[in-house]
Amino acid sequence: MTFFLQQLVSGISIGAIYSLLAVGYALVYSVYNFTNWAFDAFMVTGAFAAFYGITLFFMPFAVAIVFSIVMTVGLALFVETTAYRPLRARQAPRLFMMISAMGASLAAVNLANILFGGAFRKFPDIATGAYRIAGVSVGKMDLFAAAFSCVVLSLLWWFLERTKLGLGVRASALDTVTAGIMGVNNNKIALIIFGISGVLSAVAGVFFGAKYAVFPYLGLVTIKAMIGSIIGGIGSLVGAVLGSLLLGILETMISSYVSSVYRDLISFSILVLVLLFFPSGLMGAKRVDKL
Amino acid sequence: MGYLSTICVLSCINIVAVLGLAILTGYTGLFSIGHAGFMAVGAYASAILYMHFGVPFYLALVLGGFAAGLSSLIIGYPAFRGAGKLRGDYFAIATLGFGEAVRLLLNTTYKYVGGAYGLTEIPGLTTLPVALGVAFLALIGAHNLMRSEHGKNCLAVGQDEVAAQMMGVNLFTTKLKALFISAFYAGVAGGLFGFYMTYLSPSNFGIGKSSDLLAAVVFGGMQSLIGPVITAFLLVGIPELLRFLLDWRLVIYGILFVVVMVYRPQGMLGYREMNFRWLWAAIRWLKPGKPKQAN
Numbered sequence: 001m002t003f004f005l006q007q008l009v010s011g012i013s014i015g016a017i018y019s020l021l022a023v024g025y026a027l028v029y030s031v032y033n034f035t036n037w038a039f040d041a042f043m044v045t046g047a048f049a050a051f052y053g054i055t056l057f058f059m060p061f062a063v064a065i066v067f068s069i070v071m072t073v074g075l076a077l078f079v080e081t082t083a084y085r086p087l088r089a090r091q092a093p094r095l096f097m098m099i100s101a102m103g104a105s106l107a108a109v110n111l112a113n114i115l116f117g118g119a120f121r122k123f124p125d126i127a128t129g130a131y132r133i134a135g136v137s138v139g140k141m142d143l144f145a146a147a148f149s150c151v152v153l154s155l156l157w158w159f160l161e162r163t164k165l166g167l168g169v170r171a172s173a174l175d176t177v178t179a180g181i182m183g184v185n186n187n188k189i190a191l192i193i194f195g196i197s198g199v200l201s202a203v204a205g206v207f208f209g210a211k212y213a214v215f216p217y218l219g220l221v222t223i224k225a226m227i228g229s230i231i232g233g234i235g236s237l238v239g240a241v242l243g244s245l246l247l248g249i250l251e252t253m254i255s256s257y258v259s260s261v262y263r264d265l266i267s268f269s270i271l272v273l274v275l276l277f278f279p280s281g282l283m284g285a286k287r288v289d290k291l
Numbered sequence: 292m293g294y295l296s297t298i299c300v301l302s303c304i305n306i307v308a309v310l311g312l313a314i315l316t317g318y319t320g321l322f323s324i325g326h327a328g329f330m331a332v333g334a335y336a337s338a339i340l341y342m343h344f345g346v347p348f349y350l351a352l353v354l355g356g357f358a359a360g361l362s363s364l365i366i367g368y369p370a371f372r373g374a375g376k377l378r379g380d381y382f383a384i385a386t387l388g389f390g391e392a393v394r395l396l397l398n399t400t401y402k403y404v405g406g407a408y409g410l411t412e413i414p415g416l417t418t419l420p421v422a423l424g425v426a427f428l429a430l431i432g433a434h435n436l437m438r439s440e441h442g443k444n445c446l447a448v449g450q451d452e453v454a455a456q457m458m459g460v461n462l463f464t465t466k467l468k469a470l471f472i473s474a475f476y477a478g479v480a481g482g483l484f485g486f487y488m489t490y491l492s493p494s495n496f497g498i499g500k501s502s503d504l505l506a507a508v509v510f511g512g513m514q515s516l517i518g519p520v521i522t523a524f525l526l527v528g529i530p531e532l533l534r535f536l537l538d539w540r541l542v543i544y545g546i547l548f549v550v551v552m553v554y555r556p557q558g559m560l561g562y563r564e565m566n567f568r569w570l571w572a573a574i575r576w577l578k579p580g581k582p583k584q585a586n
Contacts (some may be wrong), residue, residue, distance in 0.1 A: 083549045085557075093323050096552050098380050099509055100504065103548020110541040175295050203394035224385070234381070265395035275381055278370040 002135040007256045008249060013142035013247020016149045020204040022232065022240035023153060025196040027289020030173040030235040031193055035226065036093040038079050038102040039201050040106035040219020045070040046205030048112060051214045054124050061126050061221075062258070064210075067171030069202040076198030078086055079104045088190070105219070113216035120213040145207040150204055153241065156196060165192060171234075224251075227271045242282055302527040303422035304483045307429045309477025309507040309523035310516060311541045314433060314503070318374025318442065319469040320449030322383040326477050327500035331397060331493065333359040334485040338413045339403055341486075348416045352425075352482040359478025360471040365389075367470040371463050390501055397493040409492030410485070417487035425483060429476060436472065445469050446514065464510045470503050477504075506544055509549060512558030522559065560579020 023038055028036040049071040053064035056269060074094045087180040140216045158164040173180040180186045204225075208218060224245060232243025247267065255263050302414045308330060315321050337355025346354060365497040370382055398407050405411065434441050445464045447455035456462055485491045507526050511519030530540050551558060 027345065033383065039348060083553070090550070091428065092556060094380055095320075095383070096556050098322070098383065100549050100552040101507075103552065106502070106548065107542050107545025110538075110545065114538050114542065165474075223387075230381075230384070261399050265392060265399060268388045268392040270498045272385055272392060275385040275388065276366065278379065281572045 003256075004136070007252045008140055009142070010135055011054045011249030011252035012245060013139070013146060013211075013248075014227055014252065015228075015245035016146045017204050017208050018225045018228045018244035019241040019247055020152065020200045021222050022229035022244040023156065023237050024200040025226050025229040026232070026237050026258070027193055027233055028197060029191070029229070030237070031169065031176065032084075032088070032097070033235075034097045034101070036197065037098060038076075038105040039106070039225070040222040041079070041105045041112075042072050042076055042198055042201035043205035043208070043217075043222055044109055044112050044216060044219045045075050046202030047209035047214045047218055048116060049202070050206040051121060051123060055065060065203070065206055068206055069199050072202035072205070073198035074193050074255050075108070076194040076201075077191055077245040079108075080194040085187065109216055116216060118216055120215045123210040123214055126210060128201075137153075141207075141210060144210070146260075148203065148207070152200065156200075157237075159196075169193060224267060227267055230271060231274055231281055233281030234279070236281070236283040239281055239283030245275065298423040298528060299529055300417060300419055302524045303502075303547050304487065305479050305507070305523045305527050306426045307483065308480035308504055309389050309511070309519045310429050311431045311473040311480070312504050312508050313511070313516055313519040314436065314445070314476070315469050315473035317511075317515060317519065318449050319445040319466060319471065320381065320436060321466060322380070322505070322532040323348055323473070324501050324505060325386035325393075326385050326390070326473075326497070326504050327496040328386070328393035328461065328475035329359040329363060329392030329474040330479070330481035330500065331390075331496035332474075332486065333363045334481030334491050334496075335397060335404060335410065336478070337482035338410055338485045338491060342413065345405065351485075352479055355482035356475040356478035360475040362468050363394075363474035364467070367467050367495035367505070371466045371470075386499070389500070390496070391498065394493045395497050397496075405491075407493065409454045409490055411490050413485050415487060415489045419484045422483060422487070425479065429479070430520060431515065433476075435523075437516065441465070441468060443514070449514070493570050502544075506548070508558075510547065510558055513556075514562050515558070518559050 021043065024039055028034070037053045046068045050064045050068035053067045054061065059067060079101075082095055083104045085241065087097050087100055087135040094158065127144055130137040131143070132138075158166075162168060168179070168184045169191055169192060171182065171184055171185060176186060179189075191224070201222075205218070208221060212218070224247060228244030228247045229240040231247060232239030247270075250270075251263050251267060254260075254266055308326065311329075312323060312326050315323055333355035334356035337351040340354055351402060366385055370385055377420060397404050405454070429493040434503045437445070444460045447458065447460050448462060448465050448469075452462060455465075481496075484495070488495075503526065507523040510526075511517075511522035530537065533540075569578070
């Protein structure tokens, strides 16, 4: 039983990181109906900014997180204005935006690989040790990451539900064109959405880097977050969190009870099965083909 | 010569796979980011058929193609059927998931397949003439296919699904056939690859391979066969010429993706088809004794 609880805790701690990114995927999808493949680039930027902020510039952890968020938001806004905005202005097919996003991600991640080298770097210790609760050890860093993720997601919820700009974002998600006619500045909304995505992926990048290691291809984990957001339902924010936690727990359980060899195989099989047979996921709206 | 012929063979193999993807992506408008998965199915199937079941080489290639085609139905049938049809980018993600699942499955299966160690001691039967011949046949086949009724249906679906449906095109069968043929091509390319390298490993068929294929189609041009063929050739050849830029290859790919999408989304030779009219015109013009124009 203790072993099971221990795995559950590990699963939730990785699921919390997935959920930050998955919310980013869901947010972008809910407004623009396309999958932002550039999240891995954002996440890598966040992780490297925090890593070098601490090791080269001796920033305290709090400052490093802010630095990482600033850098990542900068990249996110740059990608939005150069790679997505011209396509949106032309009303290009969504698939073109997806390819453009893949290009941005390919370029940024491999640039990081060339500039910094592919080595795995150990993130400086922020909080070591663990609490023992009923025989289950909970890492302090994991607890901190989970708490921080909760704060970030609550702030996001507050922003979307309780502020006027958030209302604009939700209106845009409902119908971008009509929202534009009603006086919502869609380019501003786009900047806000990609800004939020930047914040989410920076935080995810820092905590993922701190949990495992900092390396150029750490963004590959964003595929897991995408699977989480698809399990939760395409474009649903609550679903994205639930789906990611579920995926995190499932992966840990498979690793510990079956074999870690089958972990990714099962994750990708779930992705295919969900897309093919339950495309609306846990919480996604029933999709209707729009003319 | 060995070096050059290696580049030629690998280009031909790439051309066969890219032609398949051009049928699916360029013409039918369905993006696949998991085509390496179909290549893997074809490669392993044909190698195993040849080595363990004594199937002759050419038949093994064709059967490998069929195996890849059949495996594509696993995802194509539920994806395209009735109400559950997947919209554009989610079909692409489903193919990505499929491709990765295939790779990981091969990685963890040891009987026949060899798991992560790979499949070794495959005879090197893909020679330059074989590769050239198959690439040529593939090009002719794709060209004729695209001029057939099915090709026209694919074009219609790629341009506007709703309009195509209203004109009586059966979306389900058109898409499924396009996917099957596309996977068949990828499977044959995979088979050629296996019999050329004499060694197969699941790591040959990762996301990187799939995005290379997609890059060739996107750069080469939508609704064109000759464009992707040229880029498929260039994408094998240029990295060889620019060895010193090896690390930058993927960075350049990425930037090109964005630039192409922003400035020239139809690709290099988009909407332009291979034709030899200019050749006939040149021959006619050069032919002596024929009056050019009555003055």
